[in-house]
Amino acid sequence: MRESAETTPSRQIADSLRSDIASGMLPPGGRLPPVRDLAERYGVSRNTAAKAVAILKAEGLVTARPGSGAYVREPYPIRRLGPDRYARNRWQVTTVDAYADAQKGSAPAQQQGGQTQEVGLVEADEAVAAALGVDVGSQVYERARVMTREGVPTHTMTSYYRQEDVEGTPIADPRPGIAGRGGGFAILAERGLDPHEITEDLSARMPTTEEALLLELPTGEPVVEVCRTARTADGRVIEYARGVHAASRFIWSYTYPIPD
Incomplete structure (x- = not known):
């Protein structure tokens, strides 16, 4: 046998x-x-x-x-992600709480966050076009960032916007760091496009070779891809974003009432 x-x-x-x-x-x-x-x-x-x-x-x-x-492999501090990270009072915050392990009882340690970015006009693919309500191939602003903690890359986030929503704002400024005084959401709010509702779709997969190198992932580590859609109170989509997160460095945590 x-x-x-x-x-x-x-x-x-x-x-x-x-x-x-x-x-x-x-x-x-x-x-x-x-x-x-x-x-x-x-x-x-x-x-x-x-x-x-x-x-x-x-x-x-x-x-x-x-x-x-x-x-x-040395363990990497874990960051818990939930709806609170989008709270208005955190739009200017560049530090994050990281935990030694996945247990809720562990004490958090503050780490300094940072980012590099590339900003420019690109042609909208099918997903971007569908989210923003524009034609495929239309010119939209792409803001691609690599997020770091204490200088170590943890995830990427690439956001897409209609030209008329962000033209001439700090969101279209390619310099590193958060956009303006409070980040992209604060800039949108200043233009009367207040973020009110967010939808996140999460899926796990293996990284591409480029993603593994960019995030310094060991062989065999998967990533979690997050697709985020931000809307105003009247339902207008003001941002569509795709993020790739090193799976071992994050936990997503949500508390919500059970629907009827």
């Missing part, structure tokens, strides 16, 4: 190493034994030992450093 994938030697070695990581015997940032040492320890070929390490890399538990070996 053919041996199942769960009981192959490489899987067994990976399970053993995973337990060592969970217990702290292999601490964050710690170097895994070389493949040749693993092969000797478990009495297997180097190819089998290498497969075990590859399994842990694919799971995002370890990362490879060329010419040095494989190391236990």
